[in-house]
Amino acid sequence: MSIQIEQTPSLTIVHILTDSVDALSAKEIEAAAGQLRERTALDFSKVLFINSAGISALLKLVIEARKQGKKLYALNVTAHHRKVFEMVDMLRYMPLTTLEELQTATT
Amino acid sequence: MNDVEISIPSDHVFERIVRDSALIVARHMGFDEDRTADLQLAVSEAVTNAIEHGNQGRIDVKVGVQFLLQNDRLAIRVIDHGGKLPPLPGGATPDIEEKLEDDIPRGLGLFLIEQLVDGVEMQAGDGRTEFTMWFDIKRTPASESASLSVEETPA
Secondary structure, three states: OOOEEEEEEHHHEEEEOEEEEEOHHHHHHHHHHHOOOOOEEEEEOOOOOOOOHHHHHHHHHHHHHHHHHOEEEEOOHHHHHHHHHOOOOOOHHOOEEOOOHHHHOOO | OOOEEEEOOOHHHHHHHHHHHHHHHHHHOOHHHHHHHHHHHHHHHHHHHHHHHOOOOOOOEEEEEEEEOOOOEEEEEEEOOOOOOOOOOOOOOOOOOHHHHHHOOOOOHHHHHHHOEEEEEEEEOEEEEEEEEEEEOOOOOOOOOOEEEEEEEEO
16 A cells, blocks of 8 residues: 545645655555545655656646646655656645645634 | 676566665765765666666566766666667756646656756667766766767667
């Protein structure tokens, strides 16, 4: 199992449990598309490696979120993954934030 | 020559072996954490490209990877049996908006390689493609774009 879904009253948190977001784990990560709510945060705290196949899986979530008019956020992203996300302009569609900021925004 | 050679079947499972090897080589070369992550990602992208596009996912066809440890740079050569040159995007940032509009989320690998390495060299011919990228030991500023050299030999 590559992901674990946590539902809070105002937010869905997709905890990515694999340390490698790549071609092998892409399908399970894409499956989170069926769990999107008004606001969904992807938790990257356990992720050590992301390649373009993994970014493609994340882009599919972005595409699905856009179709449904929902918002996607990224939590606990390492400095290197942030650099890579910036290279491909991902953060425009999946901004970095913290759980505290998301929870504050709902209160 | 302190070279390391690996040969893997064309399956994504084995790409992870190359990635782990890159980590060991990077530590041996004294790369810092960010540069090590750059190397692992670039190697992963080149091997993935060789598996999917070069060898067309035929598991019985091997992808060869050579880590060439030199005084002033680390070169990584990835060899497949496609015999075609991959199209480099030439540094142009992928249009994510277009990918979102068209539901086409792939095609970022070669772009990432161009951003991460200090140079790329390609040769193709006789049913074989050699994709070589290198990391300078004394790195030039990250803002400098990677140099490119492309050579296609007649089949």
